[in-house]
Amino acid sequence: MSEYEHILVRTEGKVGVIELNRPKSLNALNRKMIEEIVGQLEMFEANRQIRVVVIQGNEKTFAAGADIQEMMGETPLSFEMADPFSVWDRFMSIKKPLIASVTGYALGGGFELALHCDLIIAAEDAKFGFPEVNLGVMPGAGGTQLLTRLIGKRKALEWIWLGEHMGAKEAKELGIINRITAPEIVFEETMRFAEKLAEQSPIALRLIKEAVNKAEDVPLREGLTIERKNFYLAFDSKDQKEGMRAFVEKRRPSFKGE
Numbered sequence: 001m002s003e004y005e006h007i008l009v010r011t012e013g014k015v016g017v018i019e020l021n022r023p024k025s026l027n028a029l030n031r032k033m034i035e036e037i038v039g040q041l042e043m044f045e046a047n048r049q050i051r052v053v054v055i056q057g058n059e060k061t062f063a064a065g066a067d068i069q070e071m072m073g074e075t076p077l078s079f080e081m082a083d084p085f086s087v088w089d090r091f092m093s094i095k096k097p098l099i100a101s102v103t104g105y106a107l108g109g110g111f112e113l114a115l116h117c118d119l120i121i122a123a124e125d126a127k128f129g130f131p132e133v134n135l136g137v138m139p140g141a142g143g144t145q146l147l148t149r150l151i152g153k154r155k156a157l158e159w160i161w162l163g164e165h166m167g168a169k170e171a172k173e174l175g176i177i178n179r180i181t182a183p184e185i186v187f188e189e190t191m192r193f194a195e196k197l198a199e200q201s202p203i204a205l206r207l208i209k210e211a212v213n214k215a216e217d218v219p220l221r222e223g224l225t226i227e228r229k230n231f232y233l234a235f236d237s238k239d240q241k242e243g244m245r246a247f248v249e250k251r252r253p254s255f256k257g258e
């Protein structure tokens with residue numbers, strides 16, 4: 001594996017894991033760290049052995065936001081010229097399933113990192129929130145858009161305006177996170193979930209992710225057309241033949257991603 005300054009990387013079977021590793025700053029995301037995360041995601045995306053990617057923090061925290069110290073001296077022009085948040089756009093090109101495994105704080109940019117993942121599994125004592133308003137600014141890495149799509153305008157405004165922390169239970173009730181576990185088993189549970197996904201056909205997972213994501217972006221008729229095309233496309237795969245043959249032969253399918 002490559003050498004990184006702020007993340008640790010490992011593979012467990014068909015699952016690629018990116019562990020945030022800047023513990024002294026509660027995994028605050030500086031520019032180098034987010035570059036490392038996205039660069040490694042793209043490497044997992046290109047690796048056929050990897051079918052699912054997990055992003056996790058350490059036992060204490062996921063990430064307490066963008067690095068405030070790095071950001072505080074910026075000017076509109078320095079932001080415009082370096083465009084440091086454009087790196088986040090590359091998340092949209094990842095076609096494999098991404099799961100965030102959240103412990104402790106997922107605040108500001110840390111919450112945005114979790115929201116850029118397809119699924120979130122969190123410890124029951126995890127805390128989510130957008131505290132940017134308390135710094136006199138606002139979310140800048142997708143928070144206003146991603147959260148509003150999930151929970152609607154009124155709830156999103158309440159949260160982003162107040163800048164308070166939300167517990168995992170409330171986040172689950174609002175549909176922001178998928179599952180809650182005891183803190184000591186959150187990584188184990190995430191891996192169990194990831195391994196289940198990794199046994200599905202990677203082609204079907206990819207076609208499903210594309211179609212579901214489109215549901216948030218395009219009119220219904222267009223979305224239905226995309227779904228239909230992806231359904232038809234699945235019939236060009238060996239995985240479709242294997243899946244249906246395994247059903248009639250009453251055995252578990254073995255999907256190869258072909």
Ligand code: CAA
Nearest residue numbers: 024025026028064065066067068069108109131139140141
């Ligand atoms: N950036 C830089 N450093 C941070 C940080 C951040 N976002 N969050 C925590 N740290 C650092 C602290 O400065 C502290 O460093 P020192 O030990 O050197 O003083 C260390 O991490 C531990 O933090 P605390 O002592 O504050 O720990 P705590 O347990 O008392 O509080 C906390 C934890 C409530 C998460 C608190 O640290 C906090 O409020 N952090 C800031 C959260 C925040 O405002 N995030 C939004 C950032 S802006 C953003 O993300 C913009 C965007 O949309 C991209």
